[in-house]
Amino acid sequence: MTISIWRYSHLALAVSSFLLLTLASVTGIVLSFQPISEKIQPYRSDRFNEINLAQSLPLLRKQYPGISELTVDANQFVQIKGSDADGKNLLALVDPETGRILGTPQPKSGFFEWVTALHRSLFLHETGRFFIGITAFLLLMIAVSGTILIIQRQRGLKRFFTRIVRNNFAQYYHVVLGRLSLIPIIIIALTGTYLSLARFGLISTPEFxxxxxFNEIKSEPVKSPDQFDVFRRVSLSEVQSVEFPFSEDPEDYYTLKLSDREITVNQITGEILGEVKYPAAVLLTNLSLDLHTGRTNAAWAVVLAVASANILFFIYSGFTITLKRRANRVKNKYTADESEFIILVGSENGSTFRFASAIHEQLVSSGKAAYVTEMDNYTAFPKATHMIVMTATYGLGNAPTNASRFETLLERNPQPQPVRFSVVGFGSHSYPDFCKYAFEVDNLFAKQQWAVPMLEIHTVNDKSPDEFSHWAANWSQHADVPLIVSAGLVTPRLHRPHALTVISKTTVSNAEEAFLIRMRPEKQLDFTSGDLLAIYPADDHRERLYSVGKVGNDVQLSVKLHVNGLGSEYLYGLQLGETIDARIDSNAHFHFPENAGTVVMISNGTGIAPFLGMIDQQPVYTDCHLYCGFRNEASFALYKNALDRNLADKKLSSLHVAFSREGEKQYVRDLLARDEAFLMDVLSREGVIMLCGSLSMQNNVVALLEEICQKHLEKSVSYFQSRSQVLMDCY
Amino acid sequence: MSDLIKTVLVFMVLTFARPASSIAQTAGTSKYKCMIQMTNYMGEGAYIVVSLINPKNAYDKTLYVMGQDKKWYNSLKEWHKFQSKKPVNISAITGASVTGGDRSVNVLEIESAKINAGYKLRFESAVEDKNYYVKDLEIPLTTEALSGKSEGTGFIRYVRFSPN
Structure with missing residues (x-):
């Protein structure tokens, strides 16, 4: 698969150039301040753009008879050179219209000169320039491979700028900033490469x-220079430099070096003696210099500085991502040939390896010969009795990078003895085609003669340690191998930075009823409804996550009290005013959509919690509809007052409640089936449907949506999921 | 002649002799406008030094330096030896380096006594990572040479003078 080629090139290019790239970026940031510092000097004439040469040259030559040259720099400062009345060398910045001396050109800042030399040649002259040129080219290649990776990640060019699923800080911002600064970085790299190529003569500049x-030079008719046609036609803004005639002799002439051509002018008659256009290579070099240095535009110089700073961030975040991936690699104690337990891993970014190595370690420590490898290393394993496949899914249900050849290898290498297999799929419900590749692998195994199914395929959502432990326990029972996968092995985070104080709590009369608990963060906290609150009730590895609603600035949870429920009993036992340490994780895929027209919220039981907060946070007249399911009127009573207030405030447009044990004994699915036409209308108008609650409710609702989407819109639910129009957060 | 006339005469002589003697002092140097036209080479700006060479073929005086960054001065090997042995402040006679195809016009101040006296003008040039020409151009310091055009052999295409 091509993804691996691009990813490996992206990494290989980055590794091979990061030292020089760091240096070039840091010096680049410093150098971007040069044009800015120059442009703030007061030497630019306000009327610069309106002056032509006829207004300026004759006047300057009259005032300074010894003038030999006029130059216009990138800041549009006009500088003259020549000799003054005493015959001394003269160098000054002047007002081109009046000839008034504005100042003397300052010698270039030694500091910037030093940084420039470092930036383009590392003080190594030609050798240094060569390496910097190569670095610029590598940067270009990194940018190109990065663009392709983003396109593949976003599944299509059209979706290039749509939302990115957030995994962790480094990865998320690597992609987000990558998209933003892509164009400036490509420009920096391209112009840098071009300048190097031109410097080494690899781009041929034809001589001109x-x-x-001289036989054709005329000395009449005599014309006054301010009447020269060519002087009146050329404005000062087109000029790079003007060489004045060396003497009064008719054979000495004016040379006008303009931005795109060079013109020579007879000093007596004003006739054009010659005109050459610069070759394209020269114009491109100038353009490249303008774009690469920002010398003509201070705003662009700022953009360049920001882009350079971004390169530094990419180096940092890129290596963070890579090191994380590397850390997940497993060291094998036994060889493939002598191992009984074979663990095959299919992983796009390496995170699945953490789970595989947890199992591997346990097996080895309990004296079993176990072997972990990538799915693409599948071969005949002569001593194998068990095979475990742990795989993620990439993109639209494709195989991850290191499993691309697995299907072929599996057909080609049948195992000589029966092997019991179990497949664990890793994925996230926030992506469409949840664990699709794992299902495919399970089917492939089922077709093999030698393969004996041991467990049903098991899926793990969002690396859930619970779901994984569940599989591990199940597998260890069936395989008769003791296996204790403590959640700590797979959840290294026990970080609890946020202190929360309980400010209110409802009471329950029976177990299995829900209660509302409200907690106030001690410090200003940036969170929103739909984020997850992580608590550690027993102060150990066991983590419990709750979807939060933000009401005012408080965290509100809706929790069902379970008998012996670790999290629920802990929360219910908290006293008013008690403070706990916890962590709020951003859960961006389940935030209230921005700019969606209509939002339909669907929940059962305590799944209503994030919606309570979301509705409360909305301005009035939000087109928001809530479908919720409860056991009976009594269990809905907890939320009734708040929702009635929302209806009255017009924050909620409609409310539909299903009771499963009372009255019509309906489920939320039945209400949705009733309003089928409305739901399809919402989806076709780019509205959003959000689901929160139990997994069985999710399965029911998704099955219904699939059916009606196919019927009315001829599209699958996954189509809307991939466009963030169907959002789910179920447990 | 009456005493009065004598006194007037002495006075007049004294009056005119004073400026005459000061003219004689400044007349010791002459200024020439010197234009260096470069060939169309590709690459960085050339560093060029104009020096006065005495009849024994040794450096006498630096007249003008084109190129401001001291770190490149050692690329003008011979002149650099002379300048390091007897460092002279050249900041007043230093200008910008000259790129291929460009020209540079500068004023040279030469002691009149050295013209037509066996002295020479040497134009020494060097370009970063390219060649170094000790005598890109060397011309006898004569009135005739100072009114004409002389061809260079390296980065310099030609040099022209005109009295200033």
């Missing part, structure tokens, strides 16, 4: 020169 036929 103004040939003058």
């Amino acid at each position: 020169s103004n040939e003058i036929d």
Whole structure:
């Protein structure tokens, strides 16, 4: 698969160039301040753009008879050179219209000169320039491979700028900033490469020169220079430099070096003696210099500085991502040939390896010969009795990078003895095609003669340690191998930075009823409804996550009290005013959508918690509809007052409640089936449907949606999921 | 002649002799406008030094330096030896380096006594990572040479003078 080629190139290019790239970025940031510091000097004439040469040159030559040259720099400062009345060398910045001296050109800042030399040649002259040139080219390649990776990640060019699923800080911002600064970085890299190529003569610049036929030079009719046509036509803003005639002799002439051509002008008659256009290579070099240095535009210089700073961030975040992946690799104690337990891993970014190595370690420590490898290393394992496949899914149900050849290898290498297998799929419900590749692998195994199914396929959502432990316990029972996968092995985070104080709590009369608990963060906290609150009730590895609603600035949870429920009993036992340490994780895929027209919220039981907060956070007249399911009127009573207030405030447009044990004994699915036309209308108008509650409710609702989407819109639910129009957060 | 006339005469002589003697002092140097036209080479700006060479073929005086960054001065090997042995402040006679195809016009101040006296003008040039020409151009310091055009052999295409 091509993904691996691009990813490996992206990494290989980055590794091979990061030292020089760091240096070039840091010096680049410093250098971007050069144009800014120059442009704030007061030497630019306000009327610069309106002046032509006829207004300026004759006047300057009259005031400074010894003038030999006029130059216009990138800041549009006009500088003249020549000799003054005493015959001394003269160098000054002047007002091109009045000839008034504005100042003397300052010698270039030694500091910037030093940084420039470092930036383009590392103080190593030609050798240094060569390496910097290569670095610029590598940066270009990194940018190109990065673009392709983003396109593949976002599944299509059209979706290039749509939302990115957030995994962790480094990865998320690597992609987010990558998209933003892509264009400036490509420009920096491209112009840098071009300048190096031009410097080393790899881009041929044809020789050009103004040939003058001195026999043709006329000395009449005599014209006053301010009447010269060419002077009146050329404005000062087009000029790079003007060489004044060396003497009064008719054979000495004006040379006008303009931005795109060079013109020579007879100083007596004003006739054009010669005109040459610069070759394209020269114009491109100038353009590259303008774009690479920002010398003509201070705003662009700022953009360049920001882009350079971004490169530094990419180096940092890129290596963080890579090191994380590396850390997940497993060291094998036994060889493939002598191992009884074979663990095959299919992983896009390496995170699945953490789970595989947890199992591997346990097996080895209990004296079993076990072997972990990538799915693409599948071969005949002569001593194998058990095979465990742990795989993620990439993109639209494709195989991850290191499992691309697995299907072929499996067909080609049948195992000589029966082997019991179990497949664990890793994925996230926030992506469409949840664990699709794992299902495919399970089917492939089922077709093999030698393969004996041991467990049903098991899926793990969002790396859930609970779901994984569940599989591990099950597998260890069937395989008769003791296996204790403590959640700590697979959840290294026990970080609890946020202190929360209980400010209110409802009471329950029976177990299995729900209660509302409200907690106030001690410090200002940036969170929103739909985020997850992680608590550690027993102060150990066991983590419990709750979907939060933000009401005012408080965290509100809706929790069902279970008998012996670790999290629920802990929360219910908290006293008013008691403070706990916890952590709020951003859960961006389940935030209230921005700019969606209509939002339909679907919940059962305590799944209503995030919606209570979301509705409360909305301004009035939000087109928001809530479908919720409860056991009976009594269990809904807890939320009734708040929702009635929301209806009255017009924050909620409609409320539909299903009771499963009372009255019509309906489920939320039945209400949705009733309003089928409305739901399809919402989806076709780019509205959003959000689901929160139990997994069985999710399965029911998704099955219904699938059916009606196919019927009315001829599309699958996954189509809307991939466009963030169906959002789910179920447990 | 009456005493009065004598006194007037002495006075007049004294009056005119004073400026005459000061003219004689400044007349010791002459200024020439010197234009260096470069060939169309590709690459960095050339560093060029104009020096006065005495009849024994040794450096006498630095007249003008094109190129401001001291770190490149050692690329003008011979002149650099002379300048390091007897460092002279050249900041007043230093200008920008000259790129291929460009020209540079500068004022040279030469002691009049050295013209037509066996002295020479040497134009020494060097370009970063390219060649170094000790005598890109060397011309006898004569009135004739100072009114004409002389061809260079390295980065310099030609040099022209005109009295200032």
